Amino acid sequence: RYRVALLGNGIKPSLSPALHMEEARHLGLDYEYRIVDLVDDPDVDLGAQLGRLEGAGFDAANVTHPFKQSVLEHVADLSPTVRRLGSANLVLLGDGHRTAHNTDGTGFRSALESFLGGRAATGTVLQIGAGGAGLATASALIDMGFERIVVHDVVPAAVDAMLRRLSGTAADGAGGRLRSAGGPLDDWLPRVDGVVHVTPVGMAEHPGTAFDVDRLGPAAWVAEVVYRPLETELVRRARARGLATLDGGGMAVGQAAESLRLITGLRPDVARMHAHFDQLVAA
Template sequence: MTDSVLCGLIGTGVLPSLTPPLHEEEGRRQGLRYLYRIIDLDALGLTVADLPRLVRSARDLGFRGLNITHPCKQAVIDCLDELTPDAARLGAVNTVVFDDGRAVGHNTDWSGFGRAFDRELADAPVRSVVQIGAGGAGAAVAYALLSRGVGHLALVDADAVRAQRLARTLVTVFPGAVIDSRPLATLEAALAGADGLVHATPMGMAEHPGSAVPAAALRPDLWVAEVVYRPLRTELVRAAEAAGARTLNGGGMAVYQAVEAYRLFTGVEPDADRMRAHLLSLCAAEESDTAAFASSSADRTYRL
């Protein structure tokens, strides 16, 4: 354990991230001097090609670790000295820990989703599941689902090659499961015989509004899990609730991956319930501010 921690987040469009206050507040509650910095590639005019320099600089400057997000979760692997077994199987890293001069890649996305799933949907049937999205987050979610005994996983992605590649990778890790890729056009047909649906693309975020799933394809006996957490109730989650389906929003995955990253960075076990409550309060405040701004804007427009 250390009483001073410097960490950061690398990705694009991450300036509004809630990760810094989530980590820093938990550090404050545990008596740590915890500083969490945002390294936004867009804001700095950088690209994925700058990752090696950024990782090297963070290590040289005394960072304890880095969180990694889109579009760097796979590209960062070439910048590291070592991968944990789970990160190696997934081919994606969302957490880097600097340990004795070595950069070690971890993946806490899969365990974060798994812990959230166990909390809310532990008794849900998993004979057949459809997953939309086969990128870095999709790989982690699929790994968590298959670790929980999913018998048949159908991967749907606009990039058919990416979905096929992930399916081939996962089959080698889970030879007892049926894992295949499906064209996006067959989504509704795939859902007709499924127990559950997992959405693992950016659609539904404030910057990418909408839903990847037609509301008519949702039904009461289909559980629906989401990875997007801003907003917590995406269009997909709202439509699933309206259809009477059980739902899991993206807040749980966001919290529990942060819980594990915090432990890796500090060597201290955080209070998961406290971090969860904090994230919910941050999301609620953000959504309240957004609603107030929209209302104010509408009022000004009306009076003009």
């Protein structure tokens, strides 16, 4: 029997419970996934919260906004990715031992790899957005081996912070491949092989697109992380142009599948989870 929680603030609409429990049912598991909505308060005692989950026999907790960084103070054992990103979205519990993982990056990576299919991860990728999710996607792009990852954000300091964090050590493997766009987006758009969009633009409360889709070259691919709505204006316009386009379901399903795998040790059927996800978002 598995018991899993999601810790975050304002998380009632999360699709994680349905997504995890339906796939676990297919895998023949007795699996409960519960939302634990905590107040967004710097004084909230995350350590005590994890302790309560342990006491109640929980196996794991997904962690989301705004606790992905602060949760690290309460976990002794951090995966290499968590150390690199400074954030976690999954804590495995059990036997008094906590281990933090970050499946946002690994989930995005597996989604992008299957989207690209046989195509090699080469050339230049432009990433738009340097926030928390952007850190995870940039790290995935580095690991995939792209030759150049150019990052743009309306807040230049966010790009600087990302570069400092991800280019820090030779062991990170960024090896000078990660850089700031440094100039206007419009100059980069026609020259890049792919774009990863990681800003809130395209959500209902931030309509529009973060850049001019028409400036991309005809062979460019587009990866979106926003999934409410699934067809953002970016996705709609990119598809209308005939560009290969990965919608935000890729990362959302990827991180859930990778979490489920780490929690249970079983390999979920990602295509089946994705089909279920599409139904949930459409409902």
